[in-house]
Amino acid sequence: MSLRVVVVYPELLGTYGDGGNGRVLVHRARWRGIDAELLEAPADRRLPAGDLYCLGGGEDGPQLQAAESLRDDGTLAAAAAAGTPVLAVCAGYQIVGRSFPAADGRPLEGVGLLDVTTVKAPAPRAVGEILAEPLAQALAGLPTLTGFENHGGHTRLGPGVDPLARVVAGVGNGDGTEGAVAGRVVGTYLHGPVLARNPALADVLLGWASGAALAPLDDTEEEALREERLAAARRGRRAAAFRRRVEAWRR
Amino acid sequence: MNALALPPRARAAVLVTRGVNALSRHLGMGSGTVAGGHAGLAVDPELLAHLAAGRRVALVTGTNGKTTTTRLLAVAVEGALGPAATNATGSNMPQGHVTALATSPPGAAAVLEVDEGYVPGLVASLTPDVVVLLNLSRDQLDRTNEVRMVASRWRRALADAPRTVAVANADDPLVAWAAQVAARPVWVAAGLSWRADAVGCPACEGRIAFAEPPAAGWSCTCGFSRPAPDVWIEGEDLVTAGGRRTRLRLQLPGRFNRLNAAMAAAAAGALGVPADEAVARMGTVGEVAGRFALVTVGGSRARLMLAKNPAGWVELLDLVCPGHDPVVVGINARAADGRDPSWLWDVPFERLAGRFVVATGERCRDLAVRLRYAEVDHRAVPDPVAAVRLAAMRLGAGRRGAGTAGAPVDVMAVDGAPVDGAPVDGAPVDGAPVDVIGNYTAFHDLLSRAAGR
Numbered sequence: 001m002s003l004r005v006v007v008v009y010p011e012l013l014g015t016y017g018d019g020g021n022g023r024v025l026v027h028r029a030r031w032r033g034i035d036a037e038l039l040e041a042p043a044d045r046r047l048p049a050g051d052l053y054c055l056g057g058g059e060d061g062p063q064l065q066a067a068e069s070l071r072d073d074g075t076l077a078a079a080a081a082a083g084t085p086v087l088a089v090c091a092g093y094q095i096v097g098r099s100f101p102a103a104d105g106r107p108l109e110g111v112g113l114l115d116v117t118t119v120k121a122p123a124p125r126a127v128g129e130i131l132a133e134p135l136a137q138a139l140a141g142l143p144t145l146t147g148f149e150n151h152g153g154h155t156r157l158g159p160g161v162d163p164l165a166r167v168v169a170g171v172g173n174g175d176g177t178e179g180a181v182a183g184r185v186v187g188t189y190l191h192g193p194v195l196a197r198n199p200a201l202a203d204v205l206l207g208w209a210s211g212a213a214l215a216p217l218d219d220t221e222e223e224a225l226r227e228e229r230l231a232a233a234r235r236g237r238r239a240a241a242f243r244r245r246v247e248a249w250r251r
Numbered sequence: 252m253n254a255l256a257l258p259p260r261a262r263a264a265v266l267v268t269r270g271v272n273a274l275s276r277h278l279g280m281g282s283g284t285v286a287g288g289h290a291g292l293a294v295d296p297e298l299l300a301h302l303a304a305g306r307r308v309a310l311v312t313g314t315n316g317k318t319t320t321t322r323l324l325a326v327a328v329e330g331a332l333g334p335a336a337t338n339a340t341g342s343n344m345p346q347g348h349v350t351a352l353a354t355s356p357p358g359a360a361a362v363l364e365v366d367e368g369y370v371p372g373l374v375a376s377l378t379p380d381v382v383v384l385l386n387l388s389r390d391q392l393d394r395t396n397e398v399r400m401v402a403s404r405w406r407r408a409l410a411d412a413p414r415t416v417a418v419a420n421a422d423d424p425l426v427a428w429a430a431q432v433a434a435r436p437v438w439v440a441a442g443l444s445w446r447a448d449a450v451g452c453p454a455c456e457g458r459i460a461f462a463e464p465p466a467a468g469w470s471c472t473c474g475f476s477r478p479a480p481d482v483w484i485e486g487e488d489l490v491t492a493g494g495r496r497t498r499l500r501l502q503l504p505g506r507f508n509r510l511n512a513a514m515a516a517a518a519a520g521a522l523g524v525p526a527d528e529a530v531a532r533m534g535t536v537g538e539v540a541g542r543f544a545l546v547t548v549g550g551s552r553a554r555l556m557l558a559k560n561p562a563g564w565v566e567l568l569d570l571v572c573p574g575h576d577p578v579v580v581g582i583n584a585r586a587a588d589g590r591d592p593s594w595l596w597d598v599p600f601e602r603l604a605g606r607f608v609v610a611t612g613e614r615c616r617d618l619a620v621r622l623r624y625a626e627v628d629h630r631a632v633p634d635p636v637a638a639v640r641l642a643a644m645r646l647g648a649g650r651r652g653a654g655t656a657g658a659p660v661d662v663m664a665v666d667g668a669p670v671d672g673a674p675v676d677g678a679p680v681d682g683a684p685v686d687v688i689g690n691y692t693a694f695h696d697l698l699s700r701a702a703g704r
């Protein structure tokens with residue numbers, strides 16, 4: 001039977017090319033001879049059964065609509081409870097938590113897959129390249145994560161989750177950590193999409209979903225992209241540190 | 252109206268505009284259109300309204316196609332109304348409009364490209380004869396919410412403009428919603444290449460259902476649906492008021508340019524120019540601000556195309572996709588492009604399968620990974636000139652090797668040929684140019700590196 005990768009509500013949660021995560025997973029499975037299919041699941045229908053679910057970013061209105069639909073539907077929570085892997089990015093990460101902020105800051109109820117709460121961060125939004133070193137036990141040995149973040153939330157982690165990574169450059173959760181992991185549910189602010197820039201993370205999710213040992217792929221092009229983005233983020237971090245020193249010196 | 256009829260303050264502002272523009276050109280600070288307009292508006296904030304008084308005015312706006320449609324409309328009306336004042340350099344904010352009007356003969360008709368956000372202000376201050384509303388979708392910088400806000404601002408502006416003819420794209424629900432309240436709408440079946448931003452009904456927040464192409468049409472359960480078009484394209488013909496047919500022959504390639512021409516012809520009609528005359532004049536346009544220009548880059552012939560957002564990419568992929576030849580795709584992520592190239596995953600690059608794609612520009616690595624997952628044969632070559640050269644070599648080799656009907660291209664012979672840099676009139680010569688699509692700064696980089704431009 002083929003591996004079903006479900007992209008959840010692409011019309012509501014697809015702001016930053018996040019549909020790409022589903023495509024990356026399906027191709028990386030097929031290139032290894034694992035039969036896989038991509039299911040784009042619209043919000044006006046019941047969420048189909050899947051072996052791996054991907055949620056992307058979205059704006060305030062669609063984010064709320066997606067959270068309400070997912071809670072009413074119940075499929076995602078049941079699947080996660082049964083150990084099906086879930087990758088939730090940006091607004092998707094916020095809604096799989098306990099609560100997330102409306103446009104006016106009022107807390108809204110999340111889907112509750114992760115023990116995290118997100119509140120509105122003071123302006124400005126976190127926008128830019130982000131680098132983070134994986135921390136979570138389940139992801140031990142993964143190389144540095146690279147992505148682009150664009151969000152206005154600070155996410156507080158409860159005792160039921162581990163941080164996904166430690167921020168090296170960028171903002172992430174807002175407290176020096178980035179993302180959260182519990183069981184096989186992974187939440188992150190990294191888009192880009194995250195799996196295209198971090199194929200090793202894609203393979204962790206695929207390994208969970210397929211239960212198969214995965215043969216290595218030729219990721220030369222991903223490596224070239226990663227090297228370039230890691231260097232760019234480090235340059236950005238040095239420039240920001242320099243600006244801070246100049247500011248401090250002027251005061 | 253004559254410049255002397257302007258109030259003294261506006262007259263002074265015109266002199267300041269011209270002076271600052273001349274100075275800015277003289278100092279090599281660019282083409283000299285924004286600085287002067289800025290200075291003129293500082294002297295007289297009402298300057299635009301004064302300058303527009305007594306002219307026929309058409310505004311052209313939308314996410315995609317505004318520069319091309321503005322050019323087509325300006326050319327279309329020139330025969331009947333004389334040379335038009337137009338912001339041909341693409342500075343589509345009030346500073347650019349001031350310069351276009353202040354440097355044109357008094358009373359000349361004005362055909363102005365307008366940034367989507369400035370439409371309400373200009374409709375109120377200029378009371379234009381025509382507003383052309385092409386389409387509305389996301390670009391790299393703004394997302395859907397912003398697009399809906401723009402539509403509702405257009406709607407309010409048009410509700411308060413009883414004299415203005417709104418030439419509006421009936422196939423785009425956001426545009427249709429904005430123009431629905433216009434006193435004098437002219438509906439054009441101008442297509443919609445990107446639906447992702449139009450699925451939410453602007454009238455009721457429900458979902459718009461689209462007919463499957465080639466059928467046109469869309470509707471929502473609330474009753475809001477596609478207005479019956481007054482102007483459309485049928486086969487080779489443009490059909491206008493009363494079912495009148497005119498053969499539409501353009502040099503500009505692609506279905507989307509035919510649709511831009513339909514919008515321009517409808518607007519020209521509203522200004523009193525018959526369709527056959529407008530169409531004949533539009534057929535003389537071979538390139539618009541470098542778009543579709545045939546140039547020579549590093550000794551190789553190339554046709555340059557610009558795509559600024561997912562909808563624009565879909566249009567250009569439609570245009571180049573029937574072929575088999577190599578294509579160059581250039582991606583940058585500077586401020587003007589948007590710093591985040593994740594939109595690459597919204598564009599259906601899968602359509603290039605079967606072609607050899609040279610990925611170039613500052614973010615060619617992002618594109619290379621995208622093409623890998625689209626399973627498109629490709630190579631990343633960061634330098635755009637080297638990228639065009641590689642594609643041209645593959646094009647020449649492919650044509651010779653396959654023994655196709657097209658004349659074989661000897662890349663070495665093209666090198667240093669006398670056409671270097673000069674745009675060549677007319678449609679592409681069979682078998683010669685490489686198709687090059689770039690996003691905003693990647694396109695402009697290549698245009699400036701095309702020798703002699």
Ligand SMILES: [Zn+2]
Pocket residue numbers: 452453454455456457458471472473474475
């Ligand atoms: Zn509706």
